[in-house]
Amino acid sequence: MSALQRKAGALHLEGVALEDVARRFGTPCYVYSRSMVEAAFREFDEGLAGVDHLVCYAVKANSNLAILDVLRRMGAGFDIVSGGELARVLAAGADAGRVLFSGVGKSEAEIRTALAARIHCFNVESEPELERLDALAGALGVKAPISLRVNPDVDAKTHPYISTGLAGNKFGIPYGSALEVYRRAAKLRNLEVHGIDCHIGSQILEAAPLEEAVDRVLALADAVQAAGIRLKHVDFGGGFGIRYRDEATIDVAAYTRTLAARMQGRGLKVLLEPGRYIVGNAGVLLTRVEYLKVDKAKRFAVVDASMSELIRPMLYDAWHEIVPVTQSARGEALAYDIVGPICESTDVLGTGRSLAIAGGDLLAILSAGAYAMAMASNYNTRPRPAEVLVDGDKAYEIRSRERVESLFADERTLDAAMKP
Ligand code: LLP
Numbered sequence: 178m179s180a181l182q183r184k185a186g187a188l189h190l191e192g193v194a195l196e197d198v199a200r201r202f203g204t205p206c207y208v209y210s211r212s213m214v215e216a217a218f219r220e221f222d223e224g225l226a227g228v229d230h231l232v233c234y235a236v237k238a239n240s241n242l243a244i245l246d247v248l249r250r251m252g253a254g255f256d257i258v259s260g261g262e263l264a265r266v267l268a269a270g271a272d273a274g275r276v277l278f279s280g281v282g283k284s285e286a287e288i289r290t291a292l293a294a295r296i297h298c299f300n301v302e303s304e305p306e307l308e309r310l311d312a313l314a315g316a317l318g319v320k321a322p323i324s325l326r327v328n329p330d331v332d333a334k335t336h337p338y339i340s341t342g343l344a345g346n347k348f349g350i351p352y353g354s355a356l357e358v359y360r361r362a363a364k365l366r367n368l369e370v371h372g373i374d375c376h377i378g379s380q381i382l383e384a385a386p387l388e389e390a391v392d393r394v395l396a397l398a399d400a401v402q403a404a405g406i407r408l409k410h411v412d413f414g415g416g417f418g419i420r421y422r423d424e425a426t427i428d429v430a431a432y433t434r435t436l437a438a439r440m441q442g443r444g445l446k447v448l449l450e451p452g453r454y455i456v457g458n459a460g461v462l463l464t465r466v467e468y469l470k471v472d473k474a475k476r477f478a479v480v481d482a483s484m485s486e487l488i489r490p491m492l493y494d495a496w497h498e499i500v501p502v503t504q505s506a507r508g509e510a511l512a513y514d515i516v517g518p519i520c521e522s523t524d525v526l527g528t529g530r531s532l533a534i535a536g537g538d539l540l541a542i543l544s545a546g547a548y549a550m551a552m553a554s555n556y557n558t559r560p561r562p563a564e565v566l567v568d569g570d571k572a573y574e575i576r577s578r579e580r581v582e583s584l585f586a587d588e589r590t591l592d593a594a595m596k597p
Contacts, residue, residue, distance in 0.1 A: 179213070179458065180210040180213050180459075180567075181461065181543070182392075183224075183504065184505040185504055186268065186503060186505075187502070187504075188500065188501075188502045188503070188541055189199075189209075189551050189568055190208055190210050190461065190567045191210050191212060191567045191568070191570070192567075192569050192570030192571075193252040193361075193570060193571070193572045195208065195461070195463060195502045195539070195541060195566045196502055196503055196539055197572070198412070198463065198565055198567075198572050199463045199465070199502070201540050201572070201573075202563045202565055202574055202578070203463045203563065203567075203578060204463050204464050204481050204482070204539070204562075205303045205463060205464045205465075205480075205481055205486050205549050205562045206430060206462070206463045206480035206546065206562050206563045206565060206578075207460055207462055207463075207486075207546075207549065207562055207563070207565065208460065208461050208462075208463060208563045208564075208565045208566075208567060208572075209239075209244065209459050209460045209478070209546055209564070209565070209566050209567065209575075210459045210460075210493060210566075210567050210571075211247055211566055211567065211568040212568075213458060213459035213546075214244065214247055214455060214456055214459045214546075215247065215456070217429075217454055217455045217456070217459065218248060218251050218253060218455050219251070220429040220433070220449060220454075221429060221433055221449055221454075221455075222251070222252070222253075223289055224429065224430050224432070224433025224434045224436070224526075225433050225436065225437045225447055225449075226334060226437070226439060227434075227437040227438065227441065228437040228440045228446075228447055229396070229447070229479055230255040230437070230446060230447040230448070230449075231275060231297075231446065231447075231448050232253055232254065232448075232449050232451065233253065233254035233255055233256040233275070233276075233277050233412075233448055233449065233450050234248045234253045234254070234255055234450075234451065234452065234455055235267060235415050235450045235451060235452030235453075236256065236257050236258075236262045236265065237258055237262065237548075237551060238450060238452030238453050238455070238456050238457070238547040238548055238551060239452075239456040239460070239487040239546055239547055239548075239549070239550060239551050240262060240265050240455060241550070241564055241566075241576055242265065242268060242269045242553055242575070242577055243269075243564075243566050243573070243575035244456060244566070244575075244586045245266055245549045246267035246270060247545045247566075248272055248455070249266075249271050251545075253275075253336065253449075254271075254275035254276065254277065254443065254455060255271055255275065255276050255277070255452065256276075256277045256279055256415070256450040257276055257278055257279070257472060258278070258279050258280035258451075258545055259287065260279065260284070260286065260287040260290050260291070260565060263276065263278070263287070263290060263291055263294065263296070264573070265552045266527075267294065271295050273294040273295050273351050273462070274293075274295060274296070274297050275297055275298045276296040276297055277296070277297055277298050277299075277300055277324075277374075277412070277450065278298070278299045279300040279302075279326065279374070279450070280300075280302070281302045281303065281306075281347055281348060282411070283299070283309075284441065285309065285313060288309065288310060288313050288504040289313055289317065291316065292313060292314055292317055292319055292321060293365075296322075297317075297322065297417070298322045298324050298371050298372060298410075298412075299322065299323050300323075300324050300325075300326045300374040300412065301323050301324065301325050301326065301350075301362075302326050302349055302350065302455070303350065303551075304350075304358060304361070304414060307323070307358070307362055307365065307368065308365075310323065310367075310368060311338070311365040311366070311367045311368050312367075314367035314368065315366065315367040318352070319367070320367055321366065321367060321368050321369065321370045322361060322369050322371045323369065323370060323371060324370075324371050324372035324373060324374045324410070324412060325350050325355060325359060325362065325369050325373060325374065326348065326349040326350065326374040326375060326376065327349050327350050327351075327352055327355045327360060327373060327374070327375050327393075327394065327397060327532070328346060328348060328349030328350060328351055328352060328375070329352050329375050329377060329389070329390045329392065329393040330351075330352055331386050332386060332417060333377040333378030333379075333381050333386045333387075334381070334382075334383060334386055335378045335379060335380050335381050335416075336420070336493050337348075341373070341457040342432070349375065349376075352393060352397070352567055355373075355397055355401075356397065356400050356401060356404065357546075359401045359404065359406055360404060361404070361491055363406045365435050368406075370401075370406050370408065370443075371408065371409045371410060372409055372410035372411055372412055372448070373397060373398050373408060373410075373411050373412065374411075374412035374448075375390050375394050375396050375412070375413060375414050375422075376391075376414030376415060376416060376428070376450060377390050377414065377416060377430065378416050379415070379416050379418075379453060380416070380418040380419070380453065381416040381417060381418050381427070382425065382426055382427065383392070384427050384428075384432055385428070387413070387416065387427070387432070389395075390413065391413055391436065391439070394411055394413065395411070395443075397398050398411055398445065408445060409445065410445055410446040410447070410448050411440075411445050411446075411447060411448065411582070412447075412448035412449070412450065413447070413448070413449055413463070414449070415449065415450040415451040415452050415453070415454070416451075416579045417429055417432075417451050417453065417454035418453070418454070418530050419453055419457040419458050419544060419547075421495065421496050421497060421498065421542070421543075421544045422496050422498060423521075426461065426596070429454060433449075438597075452547060452548075453527060453547040453548065455547075456546035456547045457513050457526065457544050457546050457547035458543075458544050458546060459546040460544070460545045460546025460547070460549065460550075461541045461544075461546075462482055462486060462487055462541070462542040462544055462545040462549060462562075463488075463502070463539060463540070463541055463542075463547055464480040464481050464482035464526075464540050464541075464542060465480060465481050465537065465538070465539055465540070466478050466479070466480050466534055466535070466536055466537060466538045466540065466541070467479045467480060467481055467518070467520075467536065468536055469513075469534070469535065469536055473549060474535055475505065475514060476511055476513045477513060477514050477515075477516050478513040478514070478515050478516070478532070478534060478540075479516055479517070480515055480516070480517060480526070480540060481517075481518070481519065482517055482542065482562075483518055483519040483524050483525065483526075483557075483558045483559065484517060484519055484521065484523065484525075484526075484556070485517070485519060485553060485554045485555065485559045485561075486517075486549070486550070486553050486558060486559075486561070486562055487526060487542060487545060487549050487553075488552050488553075488554070489548060489549065490527065491523040491524065491525065491553065492552075495532055497524065497526065497527065497542050497543055497544055497545060498542075498543040498544065499515055499530050499532070499540055499541070499542050499543070500529045500540065500541050500543065501532060501533070501534055501540055502537055502538075502539040502540065502541050503538070503539065505533070505538075507533055507535060508533050508535075509533060510531045510533045511531070511532070512530065512531050513529075513532055513534070514527070514528045514529065514530075515528075515529075515530055515532055515540070517556050518557070519556060519559075520557065522573060526542060529547070531582025544553065550562070550564060555579075555584050558581065558584055558585075560578055560579035560580060560581055560583075560584060561578070561579045562578055562579075563576060563577055563578040
């Protein structure tokens with residue numbers, strides 16, 4: 178159930194009025210619901226209860242320390258893709274032994290740090306990466322736990338920009354050569370083969386492609402084990418889609434229960450890497466209307482949020498619902514393009530939205546918990562917004578609004594740069 182509800186016309190997240198959050202912390206501002214994050218995590222964790230498992234939250238979706246902390250307390254593991262994300266999860270108190278390291282471009286420094294931290298597993302994406310890992314583990318005198326990310330060549334039927342499991346994609350090791358690469362990996366002295374991994378894309382709305390990937394990964398697991406290479410786990414990735422508008426989504430509780438039943442008796446631990454599903458619907462972006470600008474051809478609501486806070490609409494043509502925080506009986510609804518202050522025509526958060534609004538009104542952009550703040554930039558020297566976590570009737574600031582001076586604190590004028 179959504180914790181986002183109207184009470185006497187005023188939009189609340191859990192027990193907190195969003196108008197109060199905006200007054201206290203300013204706008205634009207991201208607000209997240211702790212209970213919604215926990216409920217979404219539980220769907221995976223409880224669904225897999227019948228089998229040995231670890232749900233590794235994909236940190237890239239929303240990497241705020243408080244969000245990581247909420248999930249850590251629930252027993253989550255973490256899927257990271259950079260040394261920066263490793264530093265974050267450790268700063269949030271996570272056990273390195275529950276961390277997976279994914280990504281196609283792990284640097285030597287990142288690998289060394291992750292080896293020294295003794296992470297759970299490296300999801301290796303290429304043969305050169307295997308060699309680099311073997312050499313670095315050897316130099317440190319440790320064994321690197323590895324899993325190969327295979328590309329199962331399954332069409333996730335999602336936006337091409339976020340589809341990752343098709344042949345010809347930069348991700349993973351081609352399915353057809355995976356067995357051979359496993360044989361090689363098993364011979365490298367400083368590696369220890371632990372598992373198989375795949376991830377076919379994001380915002381997936383149908384269970385069929387995910388199930389097809391499971392079939393292919395399990396067939397490969399059988400072949401690898403038949404070749405005498407023992408596996409400890411299989412990682413089926415993330416990708417579970419959420420409702421932004423009116424999409425029918427995968428029933429995660431049912432899906433994971435079926436998966437657990439299927440994995441029963443195989444002696445393989447099940448890993449998942451969901452990101453968006455855990456945090457996506459748990460967050461909103463609050464923004465105030467600066468001006469209503471009426472043109473012959475169009476009506477614009479110019480708001481104080483922009484593509485620098487939320488790039489998804491411009492980058493993927495993504496649709497985020499936009500609603501007034503306080504429902505006033507004022508006037509009839511008119512169609513507005515909701516645009517930000519950035520000097521780009523693509524700085525649009527929503528088009529043709531029917532709203533009864535006036536200058537100064539507060540709007541909430543929904544389903545903004547995933548790939549939102551995490552992808553925010555400082556374009557136009559805009560400080561990134563504050564983030565707030567709501568827990569019952571309390572609201573906690575979990576990140577302060579950036580200060581303008583900190584945006585150029587690492588820069589120098591020419592005079593300063595030329596000083597010896
Ligand atoms: N594991 C790996 C290896 C991934 O690359 C990703 C996401 C995930 C797990 C988590 O996927 P999720 O459960 O969140 O779908 N910025 C885009 C989404 C990019 C997803 C990248 N990889 C967006 O805003 O839609």
